[in-house]
Amino acid sequence: MPVLNSVLSACSFGRLGPGDSERLGEFLEGLSAETYKTFHPYSLTKESAQRALAEVEGPVIAAVDDSGGILGYAWFHPEADAYPSVGICIADRARGQGIGKALMRELQADARGKGRSGLMLWVVKRNDAAVRLYRSVGFQVIGETEYDFEGERLESHVMRWEATEE
Numbered sequence: 491m492p493v494l495n496s497v498l499s500a501c502s503f504g505r506l507g508p509g510d511s512e513r514l515g516e517f518l519e520g521l522s523a524e525t526y527k528t529f530h531p532y533s534l535t536k537e538s539a540q541r542a543l544a545e546v547e548g549p550v551i552a553a554v555d556d557s558g559g560i561l562g563y564a565w566f567h568p569e570a571d572a573y574p575s576v577g578i579c580i581a582d583r584a585r586g587q588g589i590g591k592a593l594m595r596e597l598q599a600d601a602r603g604k605g606r607s608g609l610m611l612w613v614v615k616r617n618d619a620a621v622r623l624y625r626s627v628g629f630q631v632i633g634e635t636e637y638d639f640e641g642e643r644l645e646s647h648v649m650r651w652e653a654t655e656e
C-alpha cells in the first residue's frame with residue numbers, strides 16, 4: 491500500500507532516554523481528549539513525560555519524523571519480568587499507517603533478544619483499534635479485568651504474547 495510505505499519510509503525508529511522528555515512532553519500535550527480516554531498511564535503533560543522516562547525500566551522506542559518530532563512511542567516495563575507490560579500511543583494524525591504495528595514489532599524483537607518469555611498488557615475492550623493491533627502481532631486474550639477511571643467502570647482484556655510462538 492503506497493501510503494503506508496511512504497509514511498513508514500519517512501519515519502525512523504530510535505530509543506528515547508531522560509534527555510528526550512521535552513519532545514515526549516510535546517507529543518503527550520498534543521494528544522486529543524479522546525485519546526486520553528484510552529491511553530491514560532499518567533497525565534499527558536511534560537512533567538509526566540519526564541517522570542515516565544526516568545522510571546521506565548525497559549526500552550522506550552519512538553517513531554520520529556524527519557524533523558525529529560515524535561509520531562508515536564511504545565515501551566515495556568519492567569524489563570526483568572518474564573512478561574513485561576506494554577504501553578503504546580501514536581499521535582492522532584499518524585494513525586492507521588502501520589506505525590503502531592512497526593513499534594510493536596520492535597518491542598517484540600527486543601523482548602525476544604533479551605530472553606523474555608513474552609509480553610503482556612491490559613486493553614479496554616471497546617478500544618477496537620488497540621485490540622486489533624495487538625491481535626495482528628500475535629497477542630491473545632488470556633483473561634478479563636475491570637477498573638474505575640474518572641468515575642467510569644472500564645472492562646478490559648488481559649492479553650499476552652508468547653515469544654516462542656513466532
Ligand SMILES: CC(C)(COP(=O)(O)OP(=O)(O)OC[C@H]1O[C@@H](n2cnc3c(N)ncnc32)[C@H](O)[C@@H]1OP(=O)(O)O)[C@@H](O)C(=O)NCCC(=O)NCCS
Nearest residue numbers: 528529579580585586587588589590591619620622623626
Ligand atoms: C491503538 C494504536 C496504537 C494503533 O496504532 P496505529 O499506528 O494506528 O496502528 P496500525 O496502523 O499499525 O494498525 C495496526 C492494526 O490495527 C488495525 N487498526 C488500526 N486502527 C484501527 C481502527 N481505528 N479500527 C480498527 N482497526 C484498526 C489496522 O487495520 C491493523 O490491523 P491489520 O494489520 O490486521 O490490518 C493507536 O490507535 C493509538 O495510539 N490509540 C490511542 C492510544 C491507545 O489506545 N493505546 C493503547 C492503550 S492499551
